[in-house]
Amino acid sequence: MSKAVHVFWFRRDLRLEDNRGLFEALSGDLPVLPVFIFDTEILEDLPRDDARVTFLHDRLQEMRSRMQEQYGSSLAIYQGKPVEVFRNLLASWEVRAVYTNHDYEPYARKRDEQIRELLKEAGVAFHTFKDQVIFEKDEVVKDDGDPYVVYTPYMRKWKEAFKEVGLTVFDSGSRLSRLIEHSRLPNLDLGDLGFERSSIEVPGYELGEKLIDAYEDTRNFPAREGTSRLGPHLRFGTVSIRTALSRALNSENETFWNELIWREFFMQILWHFPHTVDQAFRKEYDRIEWRNDEAEFEKWKKGETGYALVDAGMRQLNSSGYMHNRVRMLVASFLCKHLLIDWRWGEAYFAEKLLDYELASNVGNWQWAAGSGVDAAPYFRIFNPMTQVDKFDREKAYIRKWIPEYGTEEYPDKMVDHKAARERCLQTYKAALN
Structure with a gap:
């Protein structure tokens, strides 16, 4: 032809x-x-x-x-x-x-x-x-040309650069009559691909003014519908970054805008430092002697750690392909620091399960949780899974939604003692980093 x-x-x-x-x-x-x-x-x-x-x-x-x-x-x-x-x-x-x-x-x-x-x-x-981004590669770098490795100065420079270029929309939709006239091009169904239909559906995204205006106040509480569910749609491009940003710019609250910039921050980190896919950004963190207990990893995956907010998050992930962002930080920290399991194990599991899996953000956030990445939490910052409940799910609505046996004898005991696990983590990290 x-x-x-x-x-x-x-x-x-x-x-x-x-x-x-x-x-x-x-x-x-x-x-x-x-x-x-x-x-x-x-x-x-x-x-x-x-x-x-x-x-x-x-x-x-x-x-x-x-x-x-x-x-x-x-x-x-x-x-x-x-x-x-x-x-x-x-x-x-x-x-x-x-x-x-x-x-x-x-x-x-x-x-x-x-x-x-x-x-x-x-x-x-x-x-x-x-x-798929507003700025890429070397478009937002330090004055000396080096890439940013801390978010806040990157974000400021990003916003300065955006003031100069503004937002351009590409009206591809008006030109579709120029597509080839041919209605019998090759097609494949799921079976042809060797796949079957999943029972998990990707939800639609929400970019309404009300959600974006309230984003700073609602985004940390997993029981509330305060997040946009935009991740999979940006990942696969069913909505353009320019559409998402234009909605964010209509709000006086810049929190949602800043989250979109985080996405680009991690993308430029991956571009400049591609080794971070499977190596620590801070090389000394690759000296950590992880315990990597496979039985404990299985309990974490199944949501059977005995720490309710951790378990609710993992069960939400396994059931829906999604986990609230606040809870993602906690479950990642718990795996790396309470259980001393390599962040790469957790990153790979999220890669398998998350509908909004994005390599740059997933690697960036897991290394943040482990302390080994750019702009990372210091290694001695170890989330307390119990006080996190008090802060973000005090009524336990999120926990009870995902753990129906919570509060009964069927719910497992805590697999590790928080204080003992914290001390073990600090000693292990110190031994590797000093």
């Missing part, structure tokens, strides 16, 4: 509106062939009922149907190694250029370099664009 086209490669940008790379592709003089690749390198390690795969597949089918019904076009959906898929595309189509949006994770950078080389050999241009 030889026909000259430009290809747009959807990745972490599953939307037709305000999509920078799609906007640029549709600005050219050739019809645009939209494609998505279920990357087998990523899929092979996932559970067969992974909720994120169900979410991705459903979103792609929604986009595909809209393209067919409104534009006589479609979305080509493939499975395989991206370099092999592109070899086949080059053999089947007269591809003049490939457009996509930047991805900053180490695996993605390596993958994109392979694609760039393949396309270069074929004489095909490869155009990539900034889309």
Whole structure:
């Protein structure tokens, strides 16, 4: 089927509106062939009922149907190694250029370099664009060019830079008539991918004025509906960062805005320090002698530690693919400091379970909890799981929601004594760091 086209490669940008790379592709003089690749390198390690795969597949089918019904076009959906898929595309189509949006994770950078080389050999241009962040790479750095490793000065510089550039929306939606006229492009169902439908659904996000205005007052209390549930939608790009930021800018309270900047802070840390995926940012923390007791790790995973707020958080995660952010800090601290289990174990478990799993933020927050990362809590700051209940779930509404046997003999005893675990942690960390 030889026909000259430009290809747009959807990745972490599953939307037709305000999509920078799609906007640029549709600005050219050739019809645009939209494609998505279920990357087998990523899929092979996932559970067969992974909720994120169900979410991705459903979103792609929604986009595909809209393209067919409104534009006589479609979305080509493939499975395989991206370099092999592109070899086949080059053999089947007269591809003049490939457009996509930047991805900053180490695996993605390596993958994109392979694609760039393949396309270069074929004489095909490869155009990539900034889309999932406001600022990327070296755009917000210190005056001497070094990256920021502390959030607050980064946030201030970010806001100064934003005053200069403002917010640009890319009206890709108005150009969709330039998609290729072809309604029978390849498609795959979940079974074709080797997956089954998950019972866990990704909830819609909330960006209402009321929630954002009250965000600072409500976000720390897990029993309240005070969070946006925006994470999965930013992760997969079903909403643009520019839409989220524009809503945040309408509020006089900057807390929600600051949380969006945290996301970009961790992304630029991962960009500048890719080794932090599996090594401590502060190298001396890799000397810690973790206990790594597998039986204790299993109790933590199941929410059977005997510490109610920790257990409620883990049960919420296992049941829904989500955990309240305040509780995430507590369960991470408990694993690393009370149980002395390597933060990488916890990071990997969250990666398996979280609907909003984002490598940069997950690694950044786990290293924060362990004390080994940028702008981290000092190692001697050890959350008290009992006083955290008093502060954030005094009525125990969140605890009782997720632990129906709480307060009965069926609920397990505390697996470690807080005071003894704290002392053990301090001695272990001191031995490694001094």
